[in-house]
Amino acid sequence: MEVKFAEPGVLILASLAGGPKHGYALIKDIEEIAGTTLGPGTLYGALGRLERDGLVEALPAEDRRRPYRITAAGAEVARAYLEHVRAVARVGLRRLGPAHA
Template identity: 90%
Template sequence: MEPGMLILASLAAGPKHGYALIKDIEEIAGTTLGPGTLYGALGRLEAQGLVEPLPAEDRRRPYRITAAGAEAARTYLEHVRTVATAGLRRLGPAHA
């Protein structure tokens, strides 16, 4: 799954800073985003108005999902669910 969508899915549970995002994404998706990938994707998401930074806590900068980000994530995830459901149905139980 694209890093931006992994970040949006993680932030849907609440604001997180970089390290917390990396750990949460590992837990929910079984993949690790490196710092370059994470912060590059966060920059693109912020430029698109899908996430916003919050005031820094210590030296950590948390981010939160915006309403537009939540809507974009919902639309994408519903599409993925539709495609996955159709694909699994077509494969049938012999391929499970």
């Protein structure tokens, strides 16, 4: 059974935490780390929102590819969100216990 909960913005920030990437590299990295595929519309829509909010920034284009990098604010937001999710997951897994594994 496959269930997907992560928001595209969180997946993008987690990917960019490993270094700057252009669109296709983001799609492939997110597939690898999260097992989900973001379509181009979803990816670039989320990148636009993240850029507007100051969480990522576009770098100069390289051979028609525009790489993006996470900003300090983006790293702070990503860390806070992921720590919150980790705390919720810890409680949820403890409550489920081994009987639900």
